[in-house]
Amino acid sequence: MCPGCDIAVALHETRSAQPPLLELVKDAAGAASGRPARPRPEPTEPGVPEPDEEGPLYIARRKIYPQRVKGTYRTIKWIVLFVTLGIYYGLPFVRWDRGPNAPDQAVLIDFPNRRFYFFFIEIWPQEVYYLTGLLILAAMTLFLMNAVAGRVWCGYLCPQTVWTDLFQSIERWVEGDRRAHLQRDKEPWTVDRLARSGLKHFLWLMVAWWTGGAWVLYFADAPTLVKELATFEAPLIAYLWIAILTFTTYVLAGHMREQVCVYMCPWPRIQAALTDEYALNVTYRYDRGEPRGSVKKNAALRARGEPAGDCVDCYQCVYVCPTGVDIRNGPDLGCIQCGLCIDACDAVMAKIGRPARLIAYDTDLNIKRRQSGELPQVRIVRMRTILYAAVIAVVATVMLYALATRQSEGISVIHDRNPVFVRLSDGELRNGFTVRILNKSLERRSFVLTVDGLPDLDLKVVGDTVTTGRTAVVSVGPDQTFELRALVSTYSPLPPAASVPLTFRISDTKTGRQASAVDHFRGP
Numbered sequence: 001m002c003p004g005c006d007i008a009v010a011l012h013e014t015r016s017a018q019p020p021l022l023e024l025v026k027d028a029a030g031a032a033s034g035r036p037a038r039p040r041p042e043p044t045e046p047g048v049p050e051p052d053e054e055g056p057l058y059i060a061r062r063k064i065y066p067q068r069v070k071g072t073y074r075t076i077k078w079i080v081l082f083v084t085l086g087i088y089y090g091l092p093f094v095r096w097d098r099g100p101n102a103p104d105q106a107v108l109i110d111f112p113n114r115r116f117y118f119f120f121i122e123i124w125p126q127e128v129y130y131l132t133g134l135l136i137l138a139a140m141t142l143f144l145m146n147a148v149a150g151r152v153w154c155g156y157l158c159p160q161t162v163w164t165d166l167f168q169s170i171e172r173w174v175e176g177d178r179r180a181h182l183q184r185d186k187e188p189w190t191v192d193r194l195a196r197s198g199l200k201h202f203l204w205l206m207v208a209w210w211t212g213g214a215w216v217l218y219f220a221d222a223p224t225l226v227k228e229l230a231t232f233e234a235p236l237i238a239y240l241w242i243a244i245l246t247f248t249t250y251v252l253a254g255h256m257r258e259q260v261c262v263y264m265c266p267w268p269r270i271q272a273a274l275t276d277e278y279a280l281n282v283t284y285r286y287d288r289g290e291p292r293g294s295v296k297k298n299a300a301l302r303a304r305g306e307p308a309g310d311c312v313d314c315y316q317c318v319y320v321c322p323t324g325v326d327i328r329n330g331p332d333l334g335c336i337q338c339g340l341c342i343d344a345c346d347a348v349m350a351k352i353g354r355p356a357r358l359i360a361y362d363t364d365l366n367i368k369r370r371q372s373g374e375l376p377q378v379r380i381v382r383m384r385t386i387l388y389a390a391v392i393a394v395v396a397t398v399m400l401y402a403l404a405t406r407q408s409e410g411i412s413v414i415h416d417r418n419p420v421f422v423r424l425s426d427g428e429l430r431n432g433f434t435v436r437i438l439n440k441s442l443e444r445r446s447f448v449l450t451v452d453g454l455p456d457l458d459l460k461v462v463g464d465t466v467t468t469g470r471t472a473v474v475s476v477g478p479d480q481t482f483e484l485r486a487l488v489s490t491y492s493p494l495p496p497a498a499s500v501p502l503t504f505r506i507s508d509t510k511t512g513r514q515a516s517a518v519d520h521f522r523g524p
Ligand code: SF4
Pocket: 284, 289, 310, 311, 312, 313, 314, 315, 316, 317, 318, 328, 344, 345, 348, 358, 359
């Protein structure tokens, strides 16, 4: 049975007993992986009781005090944090010269003019399919990351992780590391405790406020909006969005933290259905770690030639975990695969003179292979990773081709609905059309509009244009559209219920670049 079904069956069968949901998920996931049952960890915080087996369906949240840690994965997380936040906060101020008739902000979502600017790319509303392509690329990249290294997105790149990491770092800086913070939380409220708590919440609110502030800068010229915000001349909607995002950032990253990952985010559930036994996950190598025991006890066991594991049960891996998971209990919904427990355990192994990577990015399959005397395997290249990579390559190529061959002019035509045709007193038959001409370049252009499809066709354009016979000259401003009414007439006899295809074509008077659209001339 698949891990998801195991979890569902376990939940159903044990519902009457109502043990805590998270514990059930952990048990079922552990059983599905084929791991031996592990003893429950001791309470993360002294004085907090373990959930009662007969307890409520949902356990109360235990406050987590993640301990500071140093190591390879912590360094990677710092780099990712600074790069991603640097991009988020700084990008609105990056300038990109597009000439005099377009904004010079590199990334801008221009709702009033219905444009999206991304460096040299300008997307019009008609080109929303680029967004579809981007979404497919994002989904496939996420699937590929998951197939290679599990929830690596969650551990390093997810905004919830990045901001929570930042908020926890501020907390440690103000309140002290885990032990000091735990101690302080047990003490009565003093001036020092109040001051530290006040400073922490103030700094959190500042970060949250700047996060909301940076968000609105993507929707208007950033330097101008900053000035307007400072002088209270910005639109009300900007202040509203800043307030909403300040509140959500403060609550999600400051207070809810790991609860967002465990209870609110759908990705862990989807990810569990997409993974396979070859995906590298943060894994406690229980083949090496068990039986766990104190340094002295295990040394004594080794001296007597009895089996002794490398795990000294020091709980450092649990104390550094931002979601409070004990990875030694096996796969866990709360584990975001950040690798901080690897750093913590490596430091312990170095101190006690045992090899590093008791916890590592590995697979349960490899543990079983090692137990049966086989060499471990890392299979990054397999059918699903090849398929995901192929879809990414195809979609990216199609998008690049579409961008490279993108036309800077366009035309769309809509036939009048009512009346569909008009018979004039002299016998002439007339159809009306609404024609929209698009000029995507950043300079004014003139287009010759022609209509073909009927032998004695006559074109009249309503408005400020020059019309002769079946052609009209239309001027369209830079980066704009121009809408006109076109009346197409004919004296030709038409068959009953005629529907003759008409081709509307525009041709740039300078460059000769063309675009066309087809509609129909209708008769009685
Ligand atoms: S840090 Fe390593 S040695 Fe310590 S409890 Fe965790 S797995 Fe065992």
